[in-house]
Amino acid sequence: MKTENTYKDKGNTKWYYISKIEVVCPKCTSKATLLTPNQNQSKPELKCSNCYYSKTGFEYSTFSNIRKIVCEKCNSIFNLETKDLLRTVKKTNCKCPDCEHQNQVEVEFDLYKNGGMYNQQAKDQYFGLDFWYMTNFKSNCFWAYNLDHLNEIEYYVSAEIRKRHLGEYQSMVEKLPKWVSSKKNRDEILNAITKLKSKTAENKP
Numbered sequence: 223m224k225t226e227n228t229y230k231d232k233g234n235t236k237w238y239y240i241s242k243i244e245v246v247c248p249k250c251t252s253k254a255t256l257l258t259p260n261q262n263q264s265k266p267e268l269k270c271s272n273c274y275y276s277k278t279g280f281e282y283s284t285f286s287n288i289r290k291i292v293c294e295k296c297n298s299i300f301n302l303e304t305k306d307l308l309r310t311v312k313k314t315n316c317k318c319p320d321c322e323h324q325n326q327v328e329v330e331f332d333l334y335k336n337g338g339m340y341n342q343q344a345k346d347q348y349f350g351l352d353f354w355y356m357t358n359f360k361s362n363c364f365w366a367y368n369l370d371h372l373n374e375i376e377y378y379v380s381a382e383i384r385k386r387h388l389g390e391y392q393s394m395v396e397k398l399p400k401w402v403s404s405k406k407n408r409d410e411i412l413n414a415i416t417k418l419k420s421k422t423a424e425n426k427p
Contacts, residue, residue, distance in 0.1 A: 229381030229395075236394045239371040245351040249275040253354045253422065256346055266348040277349065289330055291316060295323040304329055355418050362401055364414055369422070376415045379408055 240258055245268070247254035252272035259266055268277040288303045298320040304311075315324045344356045344365040355372050356365040366372035371394075378384065378395045379402065387393055401407055 227381045228383040228385060229378050230385045231387040231393050231395055233387035233389045233393045234374070235391065236397070239367045239394065242368055243346050244354040244368045245346055246354055247273060247275055248351060249273050256348065256351070258348070268349060291325060291327055293318040293321060293323055294325055296321040302327060354422070357414050357418060359401070359411070359414055362399065364402065364411070372415060372418065375402070376412065379403070379411050
């Protein structure tokens with residue numbers, strides 16, 4: 223009797239997989255590793271073990287932020303716009319238009335990320351580099367952040383039975399495009415994954 227392959231969703235979201243993103247090195251086109259910011263690392267860090275190219279830091283542009291301020295003296299409400307402030311400013315004084323009291327407030331900025339955006343392009347959001355695990359699938363782009371992410375997609379696609387997790391949020395596999403999760407595309411998706419893994423084996427840094 224045939225044993226059906228069962229996938230049990232652990233409930234991992236896409237953020238579970240992005241501490242390390244594997245991308246195409248902008249210098250030698252081999253596989254490079256992008257370590258994303260976390261509690262122990264404040265800036266993204268790109269390293270290529272093949273040509274030793276490295277890069278650290280954000281490629282962000284700062285957009286102004288408008289926030290409502292409540293005067294600490296007369297409770298009047300007015301707007302503070304950060305457009306003319308330096309990005310390094312943490313606090314600033316702003317005069318109340320009614321009582322002219324100088325309020326000291328913390329400055330907030332919006333950040334616009336240059337490069338690719340998650341779920342929109344197969345590029346990382348820090349340097350805008352192509353994902354290493356990326357290939358065209360019919361009229362779509364199939365990609366994964368890293369090998370762990372790719373393996374999880376493979377387990378899900380190959381399963382005859384798929385058991386959902388019981389959390390209140392959607393997991394990574396639940397948010398996969400229908401053309402990835404569709405059983406009619408199973409063999410072709412699995413073949414694409416196999417080719418991506420072969421590409422990694424042939425291009426070890």
